[in-house]
Amino acid sequence: MIEGPSNLASTLKETPSQTAGPYVHIGLTPTVADVAMRVADALDVLNGAGERMNLEGVVYDGAGAPVTDALLEMYQLDADGAPLWGRAAADFETGLFRFQTVRPADPFVSLLIFARGVNIHLHTRAYLQTDALEADPVLSQMSEDRRSTLIAQPVDANRFRFDIHLQGPKETIFFDV
Amino acid sequence: MSDRPFIPRDRDWHPPSLHPPYRSTVKRAPAARPLAIAPGRAELSGPVFAAETLHPLDHDLIANYAAALGVEAKPIGERLIVHGRVLDENARPIPDCLIEIWQANAGGRYRHVNDSYLAPLDPAFGGCGRCITDGQGRYAFRTIKPGPYPWPNGDNEWRPAHIHLSIFGHALSQRLVTQLYFEGDPLIALCPIVNAIPDQAAVDQLVARLDMAKQAPFDALAYRFDIVLRGRRQTYFENKREGG
Numbered sequence: 362m363i364e365g366p367s368n369l370a371s372t373l374k375e376t377p378s379q380t381a382g383p384y385v386h387i388g389l390t391p392t393v394a395d396v397a398m399r400v401a402d403a404l405d406v407l408n409g410a411g412e413r414m415n416l417e418g419v420v421y422d423g424a425g426a427p428v429t430d431a432l433l434e435m436y437q438l439d440a441d442g443a444p445l446w447g448r449a450a451a452d453f454e455t456g457l458f459r460f461q462t463v464r465p466a467d468p469f470v471s472l473l474i475f476a477r478g479v480n481i482h483l484h485t486r487a488y489l490q491t492d493a494l495e496a497d498p499v500l501s502q503m504s505e506d507r508r509s510t511l512i513a514q515p516v517d518a519n520r521f522r523f524d525i526h527l528q529g530p531k532e533t534i535f536f537d538v
Numbered sequence: 539m540s541d542r543p544f545i546p547r548d549r550d551w552h553p554p555s556l557h558p559p560y561r562s563t564v565k566r567a568p569a570a571r572p573l574a575i576a577p578g579r580a581e582l583s584g585p586v587f588a589a590e591t592l593h594p595l596d597h598d599l600i601a602n603y604a605a606a607l608g609v610e611a612k613p614i615g616e617r618l619i620v621h622g623r624v625l626d627e628n629a630r631p632i633p634d635c636l637i638e639i640w641q642a643n644a645g646g647r648y649r650h651v652n653d654s655y656l657a658p659l660d661p662a663f664g665g666c667g668r669c670i671t672d673g674q675g676r677y678a679f680r681t682i683k684p685g686p687y688p689w690p691n692g693d694n695e696w697r698p699a700h701i702h703l704s705i706f707g708h709a710l711s712q713r714l715v716t717q718l719y720f721e722g723d724p725l726i727a728l729c730p731i732v733n734a735i736p737d738q739a740a741v742d743q744l745v746a747r748l749d750m751a752k753q754a755p756f757d758a759l760a761y762r763f764d765i766v767l768r769g770r771r772q773t774y775f776e777n778k779r780e781g782g
């Protein structure tokens with residue numbers, strides 16, 4: 362099946378993950394790394410149909426320190442079912458990340474987290490408080506305590522706060538999807 | 539569980555979240571194993587990137603930074619072609635995958651505001667590139683060989699020469715970020731990030747192989763690196779049409 366000097370064995374296994382490391386910005390958000398070479402980070406598609414919304418937060422480590430080298434990706438469908446996707450680098454000083462997007466068609470947006478010390482990226486969901494939460498097949502399996510780690514808190518009308526805790530009593534639930 | 543269309547991730551093949559010799563994992567590894575759930579409808583798809591959105595030099599790290607800044611010089615270092623295919627676990631090539639790479643220069647220095655390693659920046663080298671796989675899942679980059687570099691991990695450690703890769707398949711479940719190493723590098727076996735991977739066969743899968751047949755004569759050596767993303771379960775594939 363595979364000819365030549367391939368790195369693959371005959372039985373195909375998924376390529377193992379490795380950490381994105383602290384310099385992930387060079388590759389994924391070059392302007393944040395101060396690599397002035399593209400008009401990118403222009404791959405982001407965040408202009409969708411629907412009500413504008415800001416989603417912001419901080420990733421915290423087990424000592425409660427902000428993960429200032431984290432890079433997050435957000436994915437959702439807009440009100441018309443069109444995919445929206447974007448990246449946000451945590452602020453190098455405060456760790457704050459922010460997505461300027463629209464209200465999702467589902468009760469949640471999906472978030473992927475990459476960072477130094479994270480050997481395989483983390484997948485979670487930020488749920489926005491709506492009437493649909495009781496019926497959600499994932500949330501409805503969980504205790505009130507556990508599900509609270511997945512619910513973004515309204516700051517004002519169109520602004521939500523979603524902090525992510527990598528460890529500790531408030532450890533965010535991460536998914537294998 | 540036909541509501542989980544992708545072959546489950548083998549967490550014993552990937553590095554575990556916690557690997558204390560790699561010190562940064564100690565405060566950043568979640569204690570809980572990831573919770574297996576059926577994907578939502580959004581998670582069955584993923585962002586789509588069109589080849590037309592890329593610049594013609596995006597895959598060429600030898601030229602892309604210098605061209606963008608109007609620098610005459612060429613980057614210092616061993617000129618390389620890094621190429622391969624993206625397949626799924628069912629051995630089907632995956633077309634239209636976005637691959638983004640980033641790396642240090644030949645001296646082991648990153649062009650990043652937070653890298654202060656004493657090796658100099660290369661005025662002709664940026665260190666990032668991207669491309670999209672063709673109809674047969676093939677990709678190719680031109681670059682220079684990155685240098686090893688020291689990093690603080692308790693004591694001083696050295697990273698083997700490596701290129702970071704980010705790959706998108708067609709669904710969020712296939713997302714992968716990893717690193718490529720070079721055949722024959724004695725630093726691979728000493729690296730705590732590599733050694734977080736429990737199985738030597740999995741480590742070998744991250745080692746690009748010298749590919750003399752694909753060299754550019756009097757120009758660049760070639761290394762081949764094939765990438766495997768998660769595949770759909772066969773039963774799911776047989777029972778349901780794609781997206782059905």
Ligand SMILES: [Fe+3]
Nearest residue numbers: 382697700702
């Ligand atoms: Fe690196």
